[in-house]
Amino acid sequence: MNQTAVKRLYLMQVGSMPEYQIPIVCYLVQTDDNRNILIDTGLPEFIPEEASDFVNGQDVVEQLASIGLKPDDIHMVVSTHYDIDHSGRHAAFTKAEYVVQRLHHLDAESNPRFVANRPQWDQPMDRIRLVHGDTELLPGLELIETSGHVPGHQSVLVRLPKTGATLLPIDAVPFGEDFSRNGQDDGKNPDAEAIRASTVKLLELTEREQIGLVIFGHDRAQWEGLKKLPEYFD
Structure with missing residues (x-):
């Protein structure tokens, strides 16, 4: 029996943060058995006042429509985390299974950082798959x-047939200049040690797997x- 395999990765810029000139993005993975897997959903349709430094562009629903996909065609939403620029359209995908780290979902339930966008990410639990740690969702993803x-x-990590292994660090390493063992040490994040540990983990993965393409989540120069x-x- 043939196994499901990833065949295609689309990148979408759905908005921006003009003050810092950074793109707001999400991704679509397609498999050879016609499954559509969305990675993050970008900004909400209406941006709350506390997130006014973000600006919408062409949102994820519109961009998917341009390649013939409706929200109900999305089988799975991989939610990297619940920040408003990554989970702002979760509620649009009513037929999808949501996949999120158990630790993150449990933290978000009482973390004021995620309150404004709660109507998007707080979906019925029978549609949320809580995973723990590194997880193979399917061959190649x-x-x-x-x-x-x-x-x-x-x-x-997406394993594509021609491009090969492609890493999406998302906000673990949002800018290419920080992808080093000494990166992101600005002292502003209270969990700086965990950020460094995750950066090193991704560096070691890149070296071990000989990953040829790392797409940084908010790196304007790279995205252009x-x-x-x-x-x-592909």
């Missing part, structure tokens, strides 16, 4: 637990040069 930015943050939907990596 792996979740990497990378706490630090928030408890239970997860990065994603990447293929974006309707183009894709």
Whole structure:
């Protein structure tokens, strides 16, 4: 019997944070058995006042429509974490299973950081799969637990047939300049040690797996040069 395999990775910029000139992004993975797996959902349709430094662009629902997909065509949403620029359209995908780290979901239930966007991420538990630590979702799609930015943050490893292993650190390492053993040491994050540990974990994974492409989640210079939907990596 043939196993499911990843065949395609789309990148979508759905908004920005103009003050810092950074893109707000999400991703779509397609498999050879026609499963559509969304990684994050970008900004909410209406941005609350406390998140007014974000600006919407063409949102994820519109971008998916441009390649013929409706929200109900999404089988799974991999939620890397519940920050408002990563989970703002979760509630649009009513047929999808949500996959999130157990640690993160439990923390979010009482963490004021995630209150404004709770109507999006707080879905019925029969549709949320809580995972613990590094997890292979299916052949070619792996979740990497990378706490630090928030408890239970997860990065994603996608194994593509032509491009090869492609790493999405998301907010574990949002900028390429910080992808080093000495990166992100600005003293602003109370969990700086966990951030460093997750960065080293991803560096070691990149070296061990000989990963040729690392796509940083908010790196404007890199994003300007990447293929974006309707183009894709295969």
